[in-house]
Amino acid sequence: MNPFDKIDDPRRRLLIEALTAGFFAWGVPIGAYAQNILGSRPAKLPPGQSIYRLTGTVTVNGTPATLQTVINAGDTVETGKDSEICFVVGDQAMILRAETRCVIEVNKKQAASAVVSALRLVTGKCLSVSRNRDMQVVTSTATVGIRGTGWYAESDPEQTYFCTCYGRTEVAATNDPQSKETIVTKHHDRPVYILATAQSGRSIRNAPFINHTDQELSLIETLVGRTPPFIFPKDDYKGPRRDY
Numbered sequence: 001m002n003p004f005d006k007i008d009d010p011r012r013r014l015l016i017e018a019l020t021a022g023f024f025a026w027g028v029p030i031g032a033y034a035q036n037i038l039g040s041r042p043a044k045l046p047p048g049q050s051i052y053r054l055t056g057t058v059t060v061n062g063t064p065a066t067l068q069t070v071i072n073a074g075d076t077v078e079t080g081k082d083s084e085i086c087f088v089v090g091d092q093a094m095i096l097r098a099e100t101r102c103v104i105e106v107n108k109k110q111a112a113s114a115v116v117s118a119l120r121l122v123t124g125k126c127l128s129v130s131r132n133r134d135m136q137v138v139t140s141t142a143t144v145g146i147r148g149t150g151w152y153a154e155s156d157p158e159q160t161y162f163c164t165c166y167g168r169t170e171v172a173a174t175n176d177p178q179s180k181e182t183i184v185t186k187h188h189d190r191p192v193y194i195l196a197t198a199q200s201g202r203s204i205r206n207a208p209f210i211n212h213t214d215q216e217l218s219l220i221e222t223l224v225g226r227t228p229p230f231i232f233p234k235d236d237y238k239g240p241r242r243d244y
Helices: 010-022 030-038 214-223
Strands: 051-055 058-060 076-079 084-089 092-096 101-105 118-129 134-138 142-147 150-155 159-173 176-185 192-195 204-206
Touching: 076 084, 084 214, 092 214, 118 214, 142 150, 176 192, 176 204
Parallel strands: 118 134
Antiparallel strands: 051 084, 058 076, 076 101, 084 092, 092 118, 101 118, 118 150, 134 142, 142 159, 150 159, 159 176, 159 192, 192 204
């Protein structure tokens, strides 16, 4: 079985349904229902607040996290089973799903700043947005140069799933110098798998669109005061996933 072809947990399905129904209008009673599930109305987070939502077991640098925990560049964030965190570091927002370990790296010359130079996704799943800033995503099988995009990644020792939701990325397989690709998309146009072991030059393979949504991208862009570059077809959206 492909380790990435998993059905979303029930709570996430409920959250997506609430976002689909009420995220843009925030009317009553649907908007109030969605707001109750999310914990607070989505808006740009105020200075000094990092975490928008967390469920289950989440640690920052090994210490249990609360909504008051501040996350900085240089920290390590880890989620347990059936856990999730949605947070902001500087002008970058992200969602870490269950059983994820992510190291937020910073250039040593900028150690006192909130500028993220790289995300090391040791294992697990991450959805993130950033703009006007170059950085890297490093997994066990790939290095991806981020050039101002929304993106989603899943990492395990055998392969990485990576979707450039919008923008430009430069994808390279760790163990295969011949497998490199620049990907430019407007709306999830080229998801890929990057394999740990493959014939030279063939480590990057086509992949389906899985496990992340336009509503989630809209949510995390909102937390840093932005909107996605695509026009969200809310009247036409029929479910939490879209096939390409």
